[in-house]
Amino acid sequence: MKNATLISALFLAIAWQSCKKEEVPSTTATGSPVLPATPYAYYDASHSDSQINHKATLGRVLFYEKRLSLNNSVSCGSCHKQSAGFADNARFSRGLNNELTDRNSMPVMNLPTVLGVFPGIGPGVDLFMTRVFFWDGRERDLRSLVSRPIANHIEMGVDDPSSLIPRLQALPYYPELVKKAFGDEQITLNRLADAVAVFMESIQSKNTKFDEYIAQQSKPGILNAQEEAGYQLFLSKYNCSGCHNPFPGEYNSPEPKNIGLDAYSPDPGMASITGNAADRGKFKVPILRNIAQTAPYMHDGRFKTLEEVIDHYSNGIQDSESLHPLLKNAQGSPLKMTIPDHEKRALIAFLHALTDYQVLSDPKFSDPFQSF
Ligand code: HEC
Ligand code: HEC
Numbered sequence: 001m002k003n004a005t006l007i008s009a010l011f012l013a014i015a016w017q018s019c020k021k022e023e024v025p026s027t028t029a030t031g032s033p034v035l036p037a038t039p040y041a042y043y044d045a046s047h048s049d050s051q052i053n054h055k056a057t058l059g060r061v062l063f064y065e066k067r068l069s070l071n072n073s074v075s076c077g078s079c080h081k082q083s084a085g086f087a088d089n090a091r092f093s094r095g096l097n098n099e100l101t102d103r104n105s106m107p108v109m110n111l112p113t114v115l116g117v118f119p120g121i122g123p124g125v126d127l128f129m130t131r132v133f134f135w136d137g138r139e140r141d142l143r144s145l146v147s148r149p150i151a152n153h154i155e156m157g158v159d160d161p162s163s164l165i166p167r168l169q170a171l172p173y174y175p176e177l178v179k180k181a182f183g184d185e186q187i188t189l190n191r192l193a194d195a196v197a198v199f200m201e202s203i204q205s206k207n208t209k210f211d212e213y214i215a216q217q218s219k220p221g222i223l224n225a226q227e228e229a230g231y232q233l234f235l236s237k238y239n240c241s242g243c244h245n246p247f248p249g250e251y252n253s254p255e256p257k258n259i260g261l262d263a264y265s266p267d268p269g270m271a272s273i274t275g276n277a278a279d280r281g282k283f284k285v286p287i288l289r290n291i292a293q294t295a296p297y298m299h300d301g302r303f304k305t306l307e308e309v310i311d312h313y314s315n316g317i318q319d320s321e322s323l324h325p326l327l328k329n330a331q332g333s334p335l336k337m338t339i340p341d342h343e344k345r346a347l348i349a350f351l352h353a354l355t356d357y358q359v360l361s362d363p364k365f366s367d368p369f370q371s372f
Contacts, residue, residue: 032171032172032173033061033064033173033368033369034368034369034370051181052198054177054180054181055181055182055194055195055198055199056195056198056199056202057177057180057181057199058174058177058178058180058181058195058199059195059196059197059198059199059200059202060199060364060365060368061173061174061177061368062076062192062195062196062199063075063076063077063080063196063199063200064076064077064367064368064369065168065369066078066369067164067167067168067171068150068156068158068164069096069150069155069156069157069158070096070156070157070158071096071097071157073096074094074095074096074155074156076108076149076196077367078093078094079093079094079095079101079105079155080105080106080107080108082360082361082362082365082366082367083293083360083361084293084294085107085109085289085290085291085293085294085359085360086107086108086109086203086365087104087105087106087107087108087293087294088104088105089294089295089296090105090296090301091104091296091300091301091302092104092301093105095152095153095154095155095156095157096154096155096156096157097157099153099154100154101154101155102154102267103135103267103299103300104135104296104297104298104299104300104301106134106135106284106286107286107287107289107290107294108200108203109203109204109205109287109289109290109359110203110204110205110251110287110289111131111133111142111200111201111203112131112251131254132254132255132256132284133145133284134284135256135269135283135284135299136256136268136269136270136272136273136282136283136284137254137255137256137270137273137284138272138273142197142200142201143190143193143194143197144193145197146192146193146196146197147161147189147193150164161189162189164189164192165187165188165189168187168192169187174187175187178191181195202364202365203359203365204359205289205290205356205358205359206248206249206356207356207357207358207359208289208353208354208355208356209222209223209227209353209354209355210223210231210246210350210353210354211248211356213231213353214247214248215248223350223353224349226345226346226349227346227349227350227352227353229343229346229349229350230343230346230347230348230349230350230351230353231350231353233343233346233347233350234246234347234350237343238313238337238339238347239326240313240347242326243257243285243324243326244285244286244287244288246288246289246354252284252285252286252287253285254284255282256269256270256279256282256283256284256285257282257283257285257324258280258281258282258283258320258322258323258324259283259312259313259317259323259324259327260281260316260317260318260319260320260323260324260327260334261281261298261302261312261316261318262281262318262320263318263319263320264280264281264320265280265281265320267281267299267300268280268281269281269282269283269299270282270283277321278321278322279322280320280321280322281320281322282322283298283299288351288354289354289355289356290354290355290356290359290360291306291351291354291355292306292351292352292354292355293355293360297309306348306351307344307348310339310344310347310348311344313337313339314336314337314338314339314344315336315337315338317334317335317336318334319333319334
């Protein structure tokens with residue numbers, strides 16, 4: 001009897017929860033986005049009703065807006081999927097005419113923010129020089145980056161992004177969103193880019209098991225023994241942290257690097273920007289947060305699993321002029337780490353401890369066009 005009361009109380013609680021959800025109207029017939037009735041918490045609660053918050057809201061709608069592509073079929077979110085750590089689980093992503101991108105989609109998460117302090121204060125000096133975007137590092141300004149995928153013929157195919165303005169003006173929900181974000185209803189490309197950039201900057205992961213471990217000063221019991229061993233290997237024995245910075249609020253060094261995937265990289269990487277042969281095969285150092293969710297791996301998605309990635313570092317490093325010094329031995333030959341199996345498993349366990357379940361499902365970052 002007692003149990004039955006408990007169970008019905010539980011059901012009531014669940015029913016109440018779902019009613020609360022239904023107060024948010026579901027997608028309307030005109031395909032308008034569903035936005036939370038309460039102010040959209042942008043960065044943290046203390047900034048919840050600032051203008052930046054409204055910019056992020058507008059940016060979120062634009063990020064998932066398929067009408068930003070020539071034939072209304074693709075949005076930024078099509079290739080940067082929240083459930084896949086804002087990357088894509090396909091080796092190459094499909095753009096507007098089902099054509100494939102030439103590189104693996106990158107996670108749009110923990111992008112370095114202006115001055116590395118607070119997102120969205122606008123263009124400024126990047127004191128830490130951390131803002132390098134795309135695999136080959138060809139862009140440094142997140143706001144001018146936004147127009148690139150829109151204009152890219154494979155990705156979204158809009159040759160003249162200013163043609164988007166009348167298109168967006170005709171939609172019922174933009175004037176108000178733009179007014180809240182910028183003070184009046186005028187839609188300009190700079191405003192759109194700023195809003196999308198602010199939204200992307202707001203996607204900050206800081207709730208992994210590893211973050212908790214660091215916050216609690218390595219208190220025992222947060223990471224299990226295998227994860228902790230993996231962390232030590234990552235940090236010291238194999239010096240993965242020489243390039244990948246896993247610590248909360250910190251970024252990787254911005255210079256693209258060659259990790260010896262090929263003796264002669266078919267993709268020039270950074271060399272396509274600098275024209276310097278010594279930059280061939282250098283690519284941006286990826287963020288490892290949510291790495292367990294973003295398979296396949298590397299700029300060309302060549303590795304299906306983390307096991308394959310670790311095998312590369314263990315025995316697969318190829319020599320070339322641009323191979324990074326950290327991956328060479330004292331004689332200048334490619335390192336052979338020959339990592340034993342139990343250490344491979346520990347490294348992978350540590351990489352799994354970098355999963356942030358909150359950011360992968362946080363409604364703040366979700367597709368507002370999806371019906372609930
Ligand atoms: C068809 C798939 C596709 C679409 C659509 C797409 N992207 Fe991307 N995105 C990619 C790929 C692939 C890369 C890596 C490209 C490269 O390095 O050459 C990338 C890279 C990026 C990066 C660089 C991340 C970093 O860490 O350097 C950002 C930021 C980004 N995209 C934002 C956007 C925005 C904003 C939109 C919408 C306006 C968008 N993307 C639309 C596939 C896509
Ligand atoms: C010399 C710098 C450097 C070192 C040292 C290094 N990495 Fe990397 N790592 C990179 C770069 C650069 C890439 C991207 C290469 C590419 O796509 O061509 C990468 C890619 C990865 C990826 C795939 C990421 C993705 O999103 O596709 C994983 C996982 C990874 N490294 C883990 C490790 C581990 C574990 C170690 C230590 C055993 C390590 N790395 C050591 C620079 C480094």
